[in-house]
Amino acid sequence: MIRFLLRRLAAAAVLFLIVLTLTFAAVTLAPGDPLAPTDPRIPPEQAERLRALYGLDQPLPVQYLRWLGAVALSWDWGQSYQTGRPAADLLLESLPPTLLLAGAALLAQYVLGIGLGLLAARRPNSWLDLGIRAASLLVYALPTFWVGLMAVLVLGVGLGLAPTGGMTSAAAFELGPLATVLDVLAHLWLPALVLGLSMAGDIARYTRTSLIEFQSTEAGRAARARGLSDTRILLVHGLSHAGPRLVQMAAVSAPLLLSGAIVAEAVFAWPGMGSTTLQAIQSRDVPVVLAATACGAVLVIAASLAADLLLARLDPRIVAE
Amino acid sequence: MYDDSVLSLPRLAVAGLAAVVGWGCSSEAPRDTTQVRVGLRFDYPTPNELIAPPTLAYAAINNQLYLSLMEEQGDLRDGPLPWAPGLAEEWEFSEDRLQLTLRLRPDALWSDGQPVTAENVRFTWLAQTDLDVAWNYASSKESITDVEVIDARTVRFHFSAATGTQLDDIAPDRVLPGHAWEARPFAEWRSDPGWFFEHLVTSGPFRLASRTPGSELVLERNPDHFEAGLPRLERVVLRTAAESTALTNQLLAGELDVVTGIGARDALRIEGQPGLRLLAYPNRQFTFVSWNTTKPWFRDPQTRRALALAIDRQAIVDTIWHGYAQVGGSPIISSVWAHDPDLKPWPHDTAAARAELAEAGWMDADGDGILERGAVPFRFELATFAGADARWEAMQMVQADLGAVGIDAQPRRVDPNALIPRLMGQDFDAAAFGLAIPTNLDLGFLFHSEEAGSFNYAAYASPEVDRLVDAFASRHDPLEGRDDLRRLQRILHEDQPILVLWESMSLVAFDEELESVAPNAVGPLVNLKEWAWRE
Numbered sequence: 086m087i088r089f090l091l092r093r094l095a096a097a098a099v100l101f102l103i104v105l106t107l108t109f110a111a112v113t114l115a116p117g118d119p120l121a122p123t124d125p126r127i128p129p130e131q132a133e134r135l136r137a138l139y140g141l142d143q144p145l146p147v148q149y150l151r152w153l154g155a156v157a158l159s160w161d162w163g164q165s166y167q168t169g170r171p172a173a174d175l176l177l178e179s180l181p182p183t184l185l186l187a188g189a190a191l192l193a194q195y196v197l198g199i200g201l202g203l204l205a206a207r208r209p210n211s212w213l214d215l216g217i218r219a220a221s222l223l224v225y226a227l228p229t230f231w232v233g234l235m236a237v238l239v240l241g242v243g244l245g246l247a248p249t250g251g252m253t254s255a256a257a258f259e260l261g262p263l264a265t266v267l268d269v270l271a272h273l274w275l276p277a278l279v280l281g282l283s284m285a286g287d288i289a290r291y292t293r294t295s296l297i298e299f300q301s302t303e304a305g306r307a308a309r310a311r312g313l314s315d316t317r318i319l320l321v322h323g324l325s326h327a328g329p330r331l332v333q334m335a336a337v338s339a340p341l342l343l344s345g346a347i348v349a350e351a352v353f354a355w356p357g358m359g360s361t362t363l364q365a366i367q368s369r370d371v372p373v374v375l376a377a378t379a380c381g382a383v384l385v386i387a388a389s390l391a392a393d394l395l396l397a398r399l400d401p402r403i404v405a406e
Numbered sequence: 407m408y409d410d411s412v413l414s415l416p417r418l419a420v421a422g423l424a425a426v427v428g429w430g431c432s433s434e435a436p437r438d439t440t441q442v443r444v445g446l447r448f449d450y451p452t453p454n455e456l457i458a459p460p461t462l463a464y465a466a467i468n469n470q471l472y473l474s475l476m477e478e479q480g481d482l483r484d485g486p487l488p489w490a491p492g493l494a495e496e497w498e499f500s501e502d503r504l505q506l507t508l509r510l511r512p513d514a515l516w517s518d519g520q521p522v523t524a525e526n527v528r529f530t531w532l533a534q535t536d537l538d539v540a541w542n543y544a545s546s547k548e549s550i551t552d553v554e555v556i557d558a559r560t561v562r563f564h565f566s567a568a569t570g571t572q573l574d575d576i577a578p579d580r581v582l583p584g585h586a587w588e589a590r591p592f593a594e595w596r597s598d599p600g601w602f603f604e605h606l607v608t609s610g611p612f613r614l615a616s617r618t619p620g621s622e623l624v625l626e627r628n629p630d631h632f633e634a635g636l637p638r639l640e641r642v643v644l645r646t647a648a649e650s651t652a653l654t655n656q657l658l659a660g661e662l663d664v665v666t667g668i669g670a671r672d673a674l675r676i677e678g679q680p681g682l683r684l685l686a687y688p689n690r691q692f693t694f695v696s697w698n699t700t701k702p703w704f705r706d707p708q709t710r711r712a713l714a715l716a717i718d719r720q721a722i723v724d725t726i727w728h729g730y731a732q733v734g735g736s737p738i739i740s741s742v743w744a745h746d747p748d749l750k751p752w753p754h755d756t757a758a759a760r761a762e763l764a765e766a767g768w769m770d771a772d773g774d775g776i777l778e779r780g781a782v783p784f785r786f787e788l789a790t791f792a793g794a795d796a797r798w799e800a801m802q803m804v805q806a807d808l809g810a811v812g813i814d815a816q817p818r819r820v821d822p823n824a825l826i827p828r829l830m831g832q833d834f835d836a837a838a839f840g841l842a843i844p845t846n847l848d849l850g851f852l853f854h855s856e857e858a859g860s861f862n863y864a865a866y867a868s869p870e871v872d873r874l875v876d877a878f879a880s881r882h883d884p885l886e887g888r889d890d891l892r893r894l895q896r897i898l899h900e901d902q903p904i905l906v907l908w909e910s911m912s913l914v915a916f917d918e919e920l921e922s923v924a925p926n927a928v929g930p931l932v933n934l935k936e937w938a939w940r941e
Contacts, residue, residue: 117824126545126851126860128537135540138596167459168451169599178619242658249655255443255643255662256624258616354647354656356621363648364449367793369823 086397093393097386101379105156108378109149112371119166119369139166139372152375162379163372165365172376175361180380182252183357186280186349187342189273191335193281194288199331201285202292203319209297218293221286229345233279233352240275247275250354276353280345284338291334295327302326329399336392340385439939440640442920445653445665446930448646450623452599453606453614454587455580456533456541463667466929467644470612470625472580473514473522476573478845480926482690482742486884487845489577493522493609503568503882506576510559513632516583517608524561528553529584538593546575570881571846583607611637611935621646637935638922657682657915664923666930668913670728670796676915683923688741689912690927692734693797693840694904695788695804696864700832702782704864710902712762714752716811721754722800723908730913734906736895737841737849741909741927744847744884744891749899751906759811770812777812785814786835789828792819797838800907804838829863837863838907847884847891850875853903866903 120136136142140151140163155161162172205217224232241249248254253268260268296319299305304326308318324331347359358377365373448463455468476489476497494508514522531553534541549572552564565572586607606614611633612625623644627637645662647653654672657665658679668676668684676684697704697713704710719733735751738744768777768784777784788804790797801817808815815836820828828834841852851857854875855867874894878887898904914925922936 115821115824117821118827119823121823121827124542124545127542128544131537131540131544134537135596164597165451168449169457169596170451174600175619237652237655242655245659248661249659250647250652250661251621251645251656253621255622255645256441256616256641258618258624351648352652354645354649354652356618360620360648369821 089397090394093390097390100386101382104382105153105375105379106149108375109152112369112374113145113148115369117369119371139164156379162376165370165373167365167368167370167373172372175373176358176376176380179356179358179361182355183343183346183350183359184384185269185273186276186355186357187339187346189277190280190342190345190349191338193277194283194285194338195331195335197281197285198288199292199324201289202296205289205293206296206300206319206323207315209293214293217289221289223286224282225284225286227283229280229283230348230352232282233276233349236275236279237352248272252356272353272355276349276355279352280342280349283345284334284341287338288331288334291330292324292327295330296323299323299326329396332392332395332399336389339388340381343381343384437919437939441643442639442641442664442937442939443643443645443662444931445645445647445656445662447648447650447653447667448623448644450617451619452602453608454582454595454599454602456539456582457596457599460542462929466931467623467625468580469610469929470642470931470934471608471610471614472582473609474578474580475508475527476577478578478928480928480932482845482927485743486847487574489573492577493581497573499572503572504565506563506565506572507556508561508563510561511632512559514609515630515632516586517606517613517628517630518583518586520583520585520607521558522581522609523558524555525558526581526584527561528555529588530579530582533582533584533592533595534579536592539595549575568882569879570884570887571848571879574844574846581609583609612642615641631935633935638938639934642934654915663920664914664916666912666914666925668915670726670730670913673730673913673915674728681918682915683918684913684915685923685925686730686911686913687926688739689910690739690741690842690845691840691910692737692739692843692906693800693838693908693910694734694737694906695836695838696829696904697836697902698832698834698864699867699903700865701786701835702779703784703786704836706766707901708762708766709768710905711752711900712759712766712768712811713808713813714902714905715755715762716759716813717804717807717905717907718754719751719907722803725803726796726799727908727911730911731908732911734909736899737843737852737904737906738847738891738895739843739906739909742843742847744888746892746895749895752899752902754807756807756810763811768812775812776814783814784812786816788815788817789820789825789834789837790817791822791825791839793822794840797840801838830859832859832863832865834863840910848875848879849894850879853894853898864903866901868897868901871897871901 120139120141140148152163160173164170165172165175201217201221205214208214237249240246248271252272257265257268299322304322305318308322346357347363349355350357350359351363358380361373362377365377446463448467449459450464450467452458453471455464458464473493475492475494477492479488479490493510493514495511497506497508499506510522510524516522531547531550533539535544535547549566549569550563551566554562554564556562563576586605590601608614611628611631613628615624615626617623625642627640631637650667650669651672653662653665654668654675656662658675673684676682697710699705723731723733733751735749736745763777767779770777788801790801798819805815805817829837851861853862853866853871855872858865858867871894874890878890881887912930914930916923919940921938921940922933924933926932
């Protein structure tokens with residue numbers, strides 16, 4: 086198991102370095118100087134000092150090696166060109182809200198997906214089954230941006246069932262701990278639901294298929310012969326059968342969740358990594374773009390690694406391979 | 407037994423969700439009339455404005471936290487900028503106008519209890535002009551040779567030349583707390599902008615109570631503010647979002663009381679909503695196309711006039727701005743005293759445009775639908791900054807209008823960092839962008855021939871225009887230069903080195919129970935200290 090883990094970690098490190106290098110090349114080789122003075126009356130020596138402060142007066146390979154060295158040795162991702170703040174600080178501030186949103190969305194997608202899959206599998210080809218299959222295809226096809234906007238307009242602005250923006254109410258720092266938790270949850274459920282919906286359809290369809298398959302296997306027939314109820318057969322034995330693939334799907338959905346979070350954060354004014362990254366891209370804030378890319382890469386690689394490990398635990402044959 | 411426990415899980419989940427949803431719905435609580443919640447797209451990485459991104463929203467916030475020497479007035483309709491007393495209660499020019507002496511208020515205090523002094527004013531100037539600080543607007547201080555401290559309350563500015571813009575060059579400056587910040591060398595200011603939060607000392611009508619990066623700033627009333635009874639609100643909560651539509655949604659849902667910077671499409675959703683008021687006001691910005699006069703298509707004024715006739719600017723204003731803008735006829739926009747009201751924008755007249763083009767020698771000799779003059783087809787790139795969505799939509803409409811007269815304009819979005827050097831080097835064909843008219847109305851930077859290679863992207867050169875802008879800049883009383891500016895506008899109208907597409911408006915919406923909300927061109931929060939809920 087340790088060898089398996091080390092192998093995966095080594096592959097992840099190489100992948101991470103490739104992502105960093107490609108991103109560095111992409112953002113620094115794009116046309117235009119991110120620190121070019123917008124006002125021609127700014128004295129050239131002032132502009133030069135700024136460039137020197139951010140290390141842009143060095144040749145590109147030197148910039149890359151310095152940057153990589155600073156990251157590796159002192160976890161220094163550079164200073165934001167826009168705000169002057171350390172890029173790592175900016176990302177660390179906005180990462181927890183994104184993780185919270187993505188985590189809640191993951192939960193929503195599995196709860197909804199497995200629940201609907203179970204319901205559909207209990208009565209295959211019934212109206213309920215057909216309805217769930219059609220609905221899951223529909224939500225999978227709809228763009229998160231549009232679903233989010235509709236949710237805000239109908240459930241937020243129209244019916245007042247959820248706050249329409251932000252992670253907390255105004256001046257929420259005055260609330261007590263329990264009230265703060267409830268306040269955050271009240272702001273969280275709708276964006277998490279919207280973000281989780283698209284993948285929930287996929288999971289529902291897979292769960293349904295897998296459970297229907299299981300019922301026709303020898304194990305499924307044996308469980309029925311022992312007199313177990315349909316619910317128990319599907320929930321306990323059927324889901325164990327579907328488990329490894331469902332775990333794999335979590336790893337697959339990690340990048341989708343992260344990219345979806347960027348969209349959901351914009352629609353719901355959620356103060357996460359998406360907003361920070363979007364702003365950095367628009368203003369060519371290279372250090373922040375690099376740090377955000379690295380952060381996204383780490384999250385995706387970590388999710389994939391976690392899924393591999395979980396899968397290896399569920400199915401030891403994978404380690405042996 | 408097992409099945410029952412399984413069934414209880416969904417019930418528990420539903421109950422939990424109901425509790426959370428119930429909490430989310432509880433925004434119907436009675437209004438807290440001591441505070442207002444304002445939606446504003448901002449970034450506030452540091453309280454030190456000399457190293458912060460120079461945005462209007464940032465300035466609007468810092469105006470609440472720091473005192474300016476003088477207070478800018480929003481309305482330029484009736485005359486040149488009248489500066490009202492701010493930190494400086496009175497001021498006087500020397501006879502030769504090379505010195506300006508200001509007397510500071512005795513009752514202006516920093517939040518640490520120290521008085522705001524002439525030393526603070528001098529420190530601010532030193533920081534503004536220091537190369538390591540690298541302030542974006544350092545060039546506006548070029549004419550100031552020294553700032554002399556006469557005594558704690560008296561400070562004297564020394565100028566290299568007497569011009570009509572001396573007050574404008576110093577008046578809007580927010581004075582920095584030198585006594586608290588001088589411990590940090592200028593060379594280290596940019597390396598840690600967060601240091602200024604740790605050493606935060608303010609002097610304005612509000613103080614900074616709390617900050618949630620990327621989400622919220624809370625301002626609280628400064629009890630030591632010198633204006634009796636102001637601010638009227640105890641607290642102002644500023645909320646931000648990546649998209650202005652998200653803020654509009656929060657206003658419509660009752661989660662915010664005021665939203666600034668509303669887009670025209672969102673304004674349509676707010677219009678007529680019970681309990682909300684929508685205010686549109688001119689903001690001194692205009693959008694224009696700069697024709698590169700060194701390129702063969704744009705060398706002669708007749709062709710440039712034909713372009714103005716060919717483009718339906720009213721359609722752009724109606725389609726993109728839904729009426730919350732107006733067609734522009736001059737870079738001295740219509741909300742400014744020196745605007746020439748007799749000068750009407752060129753009308754949209756496709757037939758007249760075709761006739762002018764033909765007269766200027768443009769014709770479709772090869773029958774491909776595109777005009778040519780000699781061997782030069784009328785085909786050019788029309789660049790604009792990436793990210794400027796309204797401008798991009800407008801460029802599509804310009805392309806269609808020009809296509810109708812046989813001109814192939816190819817809109818292209820370019821990263822600002824890549825486009826600006828191209829503009830300065832005249833390495834472009836035509837480009838559209840926005841600009842705020844300087845309050846001192848000195849348009850030399852846009853049209854003076856010596857500014858080609860700088861802000862005069864069009865590389866426009868006219869000896870008469872050079873003479874007029876020089877004459878206006880040297881006048882002590884701008885009103886005496888009204889005729890110069892009218893003459894200037896008429897020449898620009900005929901020559902068309904730039905085509906003004908539209909004059910912008912800013913939109914603010916707020917709860918109608920809120921009184922004294924009076925935004926103007928200075929900013930949406932200009933009189934925040936006077937806002938209050940109706941009794």
